[in-house]
Amino acid sequence: MPHPTALSDHDVQPTTPRPALSYPWLVVGMLWWISFFNYADRQAIASVFPLLKAEMHLTDTELGLLGSAFAWVYGLSAPLAGVIVDRLRRKTAILGGLQVWSVICLATALARKFPHLLIFRAAEGLGETVYYPASTALISDYHGPRTRSRALGIHQTSVYVGTIAGGAFAGLIGELYGWRWSFIVFGGLGMVLGFVLLRFLREPQRGAAEDDLTNSRPLSLADVGRLIVRTPTVLLLMLAFACANFVAIVLLTWMPTFLKEHFDLSLAVAGFAATVFVQFASMVGAPLGGWLADRWRRRTPAGRILVQVMGVLGGAPFVFLCGQADSVAWLIPILTAWGLFKGCYDANIFAAVFDVVPPEARGRVAGVMNMAGWLGGGGAAVVVGFLADRYGLGPAIGSTAAVYVLAGGLLLIAAVGRQRGMVRMHAEVKG
Numbered sequence: 001m002p003h004p005t006a007l008s009d010h011d012v013q014p015t016t017p018r019p020a021l022s023y024p025w026l027v028v029g030m031l032w033w034i035s036f037f038n039y040a041d042r043q044a045i046a047s048v049f050p051l052l053k054a055e056m057h058l059t060d061t062e063l064g065l066l067g068s069a070f071a072w073v074y075g076l077s078a079p080l081a082g083v084i085v086d087r088l089r090r091k092t093a094i095l096g097g098l099q100v101w102s103v104i105c106l107a108t109a110l111a112r113k114f115p116h117l118l119i120f121r122a123a124e125g126l127g128e129t130v131y132y133p134a135s136t137a138l139i140s141d142y143h144g145p146r147t148r149s150r151a152l153g154i155h156q157t158s159v160y161v162g163t164i165a166g167g168a169f170a171g172l173i174g175e176l177y178g179w180r181w182s183f184i185v186f187g188g189l190g191m192v193l194g195f196v197l198l199r200f201l202r203e204p205q206r207g208a209a210e211d212d213l214t215n216s217r218p219l220s221l222a223d224v225g226r227l228i229v230r231t232p233t234v235l236l237l238m239l240a241f242a243c244a245n246f247v248a249i250v251l252l253t254w255m256p257t258f259l260k261e262h263f264d265l266s267l268a269v270a271g272f273a274a275t276v277f278v279q280f281a282s283m284v285g286a287p288l289g290g291w292l293a294d295r296w297r298r299r300t301p302a303g304r305i306l307v308q309v310m311g312v313l314g315g316a317p318f319v320f321l322c323g324q325a326d327s328v329a330w331l332i333p334i335l336t337a338w339g340l341f342k343g344c345y346d347a348n349i350f351a352a353v354f355d356v357v358p359p360e361a362r363g364r365v366a367g368v369m370n371m372a373g374w375l376g377g378g379g380a381a382v383v384v385g386f387l388a389d390r391y392g393l394g395p396a397i398g399s400t401a402a403v404y405v406l407a408g409g410l411l412l413i414a415a416v417g418r419q420r421g422m423v424r425m426h427a428e429v430k431g
Helices: 022-047 049-056 060-076 078-087 090-108 114-128 131-142 148-177 180-197 221-230 232-263 267-299 303-322 328-346 349-354 359-378 380-391 393-398 401-416 418-430
Strands: none
Touching (some): 022 232, 022 267, 060 114, 090 131, 148 232, 148 267, 148 349, 232 328, 232 349, 232 359, 232 393, 267 303, 267 349, 303 393
8 A cells, every 4th residue: 555645756766875975965055045035035025114104105013914914824824835745745845836936026016005915925925835844854854863953954044144135135126226126036036046956956755864763654634633732842842933933023024114213224224234133143043053952962852942942042131122222233232142042943943843753744744833833923023013003113022022931931841841752753653
């Protein structure tokens, strides 16, 4: 009887020898560029909020709704994306998704009214939702437990570079040529990249990097649901991700506007400053967090989660201070410290949960985790917009530090129960 998650594509050959050592890292590099455009496309709109506000006469709450619409659709469609990832080739899902969201990014330039923007932002969430379940599952089949956090941490740096590029470029082009041109450029380049990588990206055998799960039984969708519900570690990691993503969305959505309104910066400078310091610091934090997690994981099963605890609890004071800063000179080191801790957390979002789920379920679990993160965190943009209309943007941003503290508490509970989660996973997959 065929494996229900087996791949029928001729490119996947279970008897094919393991790729040369360099190719697994080349895969990380190829996916790095796709992830770059994923985040550049979604960040571009935040840097032109002032232009949209002036052209379409929008309130802060309406601007926040643009960010939340993306997050909610992204999250709601994530479980379906996970099913697709576990049933089809990850390569097809990744490159197909890239083409879809690039076309939608291009189409955003056609928007003339707020409802048009809202529809395009929501549609882009639908186009991008398949990428992370597919890419993290694919990387995890090229990188086993000893290098997984490092590989995913390096891949994660593309998020930060893409965010910087999307924020800075959109602000600069918006001032010079109008906000529409950044969407045209990023969308067009994303389509070209997809055609180029079609030749070089290869699909690995599922579970190829694992040594201890080779005899696991096939898992149905119901099995995956039971696995999630019965594994407290997975549930706690998902809740913590929702909290951490809530804070991250605040940063991505509102920091450019905060800098422009409070410090009278130009659109280009505000878009650049809002992203470059925190994102470059995260580029250091993510590989560092991946390296620490791989080392701590050898000493304790909770090693990856403990690095995440350090990330959110270390970052919480700096989130609060962001809203209190009264000068750019103070805000820069605060954002930098926040970014460093954020990177340590981000590197292990999926690596930690993949420690307690089998390879056959990773796409679906990652999809559900994305749903939890983006539905739970997706309201951040509109919540902060609502609070900003009443109390000011600075206090609204600073108040989200409490959400980071909550994430830290959830992760500490998950770390304590990590060994139980490992035992439960083996019981589930061995039948």
